[in-house]
Amino acid sequence: MRVRLAFATIFLGILLAAGAALQAHHSFSATYDGNKPITLRGKVVKLGWQNPHAHIYVGVTNADGKVVTWEVESAGPTTLMKQGLRKEDFVGAEVIIKGYLAKDGTPTVNASSFTLVDSKKEYVNEEKTQ
Amino acid sequence: MTRLMSVLCVAAAFGAQTGALAQARPDFSGTWKISQSKSSRNVVGNNPDIQFPSQLDVKQTPTDIAVVATSVRQRPVSATYTLDGSKVNVQAPEGITETGQAMLNGSNLVITSRRSFSSPVGDVVVDFKEVWTVNGNELTIEKTRTQVGDTPSTQKAVYDKS
Numbered sequence: 543m544r545v546r547l548a549f550a551t552i553f554l555g556i557l558l559a560a561g562a563a564l565q566a567h568h569s570f571s572a573t574y575d576g577n578k579p580i581t582l583r584g585k586v587v588k589l590g591w592q593n594p595h596a597h598i599y600v601g602v603t604n605a606d607g608k609v610v611t612w613e614v615e616s617a618g619p620t621t622l623m624k625q626g627l628r629k630e631d632f633v634g635a636e637v638i639i640k641g642y643l644a645k646d647g648t649p650t651v652n653a654s655s656f657t658l659v660d661s662k663k664e665y666v667n668e669e670k671t672q
Numbered sequence: 673m674t675r676l677m678s679v680l681c682v683a684a685a686f687g688a689q690t691g692a693l694a695q696a697r698p699d700f701s702g703t704w705k706i707s708q709s710k711s712s713r714n715v716v717g718n719n720p721d722i723q724f725p726s727q728l729d730v731k732q733t734p735t736d737i738a739v740v741a742t743s744v745r746q747r748p749v750s751a752t753y754t755l756d757g758s759k760v761n762v763q764a765p766e767g768i769t770e771t772g773q774a775m776l777n778g779s780n781l782v783i784t785s786r787r788s789f790s791s792p793v794g795d796v797v798v799d800f801k802e803v804w805t806v807n808g809n810e811l812t813i814e815k816t817r818t819q820v821g822d823t824p825s826t827q828k829a830v831y832d833k834s
């Protein structure tokens with residue numbers, strides 16, 4: 543009985559973890575508007591260095607002089623590292639991001655490419671899936 | 673003298689006809705589907721630097737060209753351009769304002785457009801320039817995107833007629 547309960551608990555845990563991973567790895571077109579390209583320039587204030595997507599938080603000054611923090615969804619750490627980017631490169635760095643606006647109107651973009659201004663390190667999305 | 677004039681007239685008429693043939697308008701009509709293998713890197717897929725529609729439905733007349741651009745799970749963008757370069761409104765999805773103009777330039781079609789929409793950092797204005805070239809059942813589009821505060825970027829996509 544105890545063994546069965548343990549197996550059931552483990553199975554439930556696996557199911558929950560898989561569900562969370564699937565939700566994190568959502569479709570681009572469900573969340574972002576491919577008709578709204580945008581270029582942002584600002585300083586990285588925070589970094590979420592996790593799979594399946596790294597999240598870069600960037601302070602961007604708008605026309606009124608107010609700083610808006612944008613959430614930038616990028617490729618995962620493995621892909622970024624393959625392109626020569628390390629976790630230490632980001633926080634405090636000035637970055638230029640090209641991407642697409644979120645459909646929900648929040649300051650969120652999906653990066654198609656970005657450049658760290660001082661180090662000149664670049665990321666280019668090479669994903670080929672629809 | 674009369675014979676010489678006749679020969680010159682025939683030669684002139686022949687030359688004019690050849691010139692007219694050389695100036696024949698390219699026809700972009702048809703349904704065109706993007707070719708992933710023939711297009712340049714990063715124009716298809718989840719979030720390319722420059723977005724190209726996955727399908728184009730084009731109807732061309734001597735005076736104008738109607739284009740419906742469709743992308744996977746994105747709302748279509750359509751316009752009927754007059755080929756004299758007049759500015760027209762592009763039917764863009766809600767929240768986007770776009771105007772454009774088209775002109776034939778030799779064997780190319782050149783479409784320029786300006787798209788604007790609001791964002792959390794204010795209004796965004798993006799300029800596009802597309803140069804279309806048709807070669808049999810293949811359509812090539814070179815597209816340049818320019819945005820304030822950014823260097824222009826250009827990508828090329830190839831479409832197959834279906």
